[in-house]
Amino acid sequence: MHTNGVPVDTYALCSSLTASSDMKNVEFGKQLHTHVMKLGWSSSVFVGSALIDLYAKLLLIKNAVQLFDEMPVRNTVCANALLSGYAEAKLWAEGLELVQNMPGLNLNFDNFTLSATLRVCGGLFAVELGEQVHAKMIRTVPKVGDDVFLQSSLIEMYGKCGLVQKARKVFRMVGFRLEGERKRDVVLWTSMLGVYGRNGCFKEVIGLYKEMLREGVTPDGVAFMTIISACGHTGQVNLGIEYFESMVCDFGLDPRPEHYSCLIDLLCRAGELDKAWKLMNEMSNKANGSCTVSMWGALLSACNECGNVDLAKLATQRALELDPRNVGIYVLQSNMYAKYGMWNEIKQLREQMKERGLEKDVGCSWIEVTC
Secondary structure: OOOOOOOOOHHHHHHHHHHHHHOOOHHHHHHHHHHHHHHOOOOOHHHHHHHHHHHHHOOOHHHHHHHHHHOOOOOHHHHHHHHHHHHHOOOHHHHHHHHHHOHHHOOOOOHHHHHHHHHHHHHHOOHHHHHHHHHHHHHHOOOHHHOHHHHHHHHHHHHHOOOHHHHHHHHHHOOEOOOOOEOOOHHHHHHHHHHHHHOOOHHHHHHHHHHHHHOOOOOOHHHHHHHHHHHHHOOOHHHHHHHHHHHHHOOOOOOOHHHHHHHHHHHHHOOOHHHHHHHHHHHHHOOOOOOOHHHHHHHHHHHHHHOOHHHHHHHHHHHHHHOOOOHHHHHHHHHHHHHOOOHHHHHHHHHHHHHOOOOOOOOOOOOOOOO
């Protein structure tokens, strides 16, 4: 448009900024920002909101804050964009401060603000504040039970604060139609599954999943990650594999690396190391598949537990091919060698680390791999 001399309007700028944020294209976004300033659109609340949203989604929070502070006119959309950025960056205290300052800036709360505030409360484990937001929702939001995303945020807030019973109560009360039939909305169910999984209620995860299917709710990829992980924690290997296969065959979902990670974790927890090794090699040979360092780390940890030194060496080799400077992998392997008195191998590891400029003491660190 600009090259052909076509005038650029607010809609075109906002659409371009949104596309830039969706593509995570930082350079193009900054070029658009420069263009906005040259054209004199900086004072537009709509363009300003789109710019804040761009920087917030790219986690360039300082840029987003500077824009927000410099805007001559602000609205709730601007504040929500910045609040969302704070939440994505896990800057919970800054998010809370923004929420507390909104009334003084004459900015009203909408449902998105309330949802983001609940996320902040969960991040801070601020259950009392979360309960205040819950009360405000009941008082001020018309048909509050119909807003699935707001109710989902409420469920997750209580879950992150460890109040599983309260989360369950909200889940059981919302999502019903006037005729008493429960809405088949996967968001609420996935949120409750996540609450159970996060709080170690793994049997409840599996039970709720079965109820979910009975209610005719189609699970999504997030739900399957929680379910497969729960099977791993309860030792139900075959059931976890069955759910993984069901995800593909019955629901047509393409497994993402996160799903494979959960399945590998499940196999490792059960001591099925050869199956995990086979699966990971199959993944590596697929055009669109790849194992992450954390996956190889999970296998390495399981080898340590089961005493499989030979497979541990292979897992270490694969992990270091992906990230030769990952100290955590060296530490895991060193700990295993020390466990079995393999001092020559430890010496070789230290020499290898020194060659790669890694001076850290391999006996004093750790790596954590979870699903």
